[in-house]
Amino acid sequence: MSRVHKDLRFTDIPKRTESIRVETGAGPVTCTVYRPSAAAADPAPVYVNFHGGGFVITRPQQDDHICRYIAATAGCVVINVDYAVAPQRPYPAPVIQAYDVTAWVAENGTANNWDGSRLAVGGHSAGANLTAAVCRTARDRGTFTPRLQIIDSAPLDQVADPATKQSPIVKPLLTPQLMRVFTAAYVPDPADLAHPLVSPALADDLAGLPPALVITAENDRLRDEGDAYAKALQAAGVPVTHRCFEGVDHYFTHTGPVPAGKEAIDLMATTLRTALTA
DSSP states (O other): OOOOOGGGOTSSSSEEEEEEEEEOTOOOEEEEEEEOOOOSSSSEEEEEEEEOOOTTTTOOOGGGGHHHHHHHHHHHHHEEEEOOTTTTTTEEEEHHHHHHHHHHHHHOOOHHHHEEEEEEEEEEEEEHHHHHHHHHHHHHHHHOSOOOEEESSOEEEEEGGGGGOOOOOSOOOOOOHHHHHHHHHHSSSHHHHHHHTGGGGGGGGTTTTTOOEEEEETTTTTTTHHHHHHHHHHHHOOEEEEEEEETTTTTHHOOOOOOHHHHHHHHHHHHHHHHHHH
16 A cells, blocks of 8 residues: 555655654654755745554655655645554544644744744545544644645544445455454544544534545545545535546555546645645
8 A cells, every 4th residue: 555656756856855853742753844945935834744554554655755746846845744553552642643743833833944824734544534633623722724634535434334335346445354454453442433533524513624625536435435524524614625536546646547646646736835825
């Protein structure tokens, strides 16, 4: 799942990075900071990225191609977060770390040469679930307000039996068995499964959340809950751009097909650029 197609690596985009360490309520978190080109506005806006991996894979570098492309195309600083994973650190540790890192980014722009007042957050798969949790927590606490949230191929309903999540193809990437393993590791207490920070799609109070770009994949078992979440956000008055990419499966932004992967990543970058420079 974490192997990136060779034609999606954007090898022509240089890597301008440094590492930072952020203290959180669930322990320190290492983040990789991607800087835009020297021609970008100074200080640049900032985007916080959460990688996928079922809440159990700790490999933020799988999003390196996306982070470099967004930094270059959207002209923003990208913070790629190496959050804690299960089973060693189950819920709520990843949510605490994700929120605390984002709050720190919002508050510490001047010292780090980015504009924390122009902030967006997003992620892929498990990282998109954490994105929804960060945005909900920020709204409820009245702390910072992201200008955009990117929800890409997210698990948003952890209560439903994975066997009920259908795909139009015979062998989609995510199997019910794999999904059950991920969920059991991340949420060991079944009483937490319906919590809105675990299953955002089950929440009935979505008003006031940041504008959203919701990306789903036609063949992904998670498509239906992503589509439903986009509709629920719209019904709650949240501005939503929703795109379902046809003929592709979960994690196509990493594994391809290349044309759809590039189109989706460019959609993220251009939507971010518009949101962060408005």
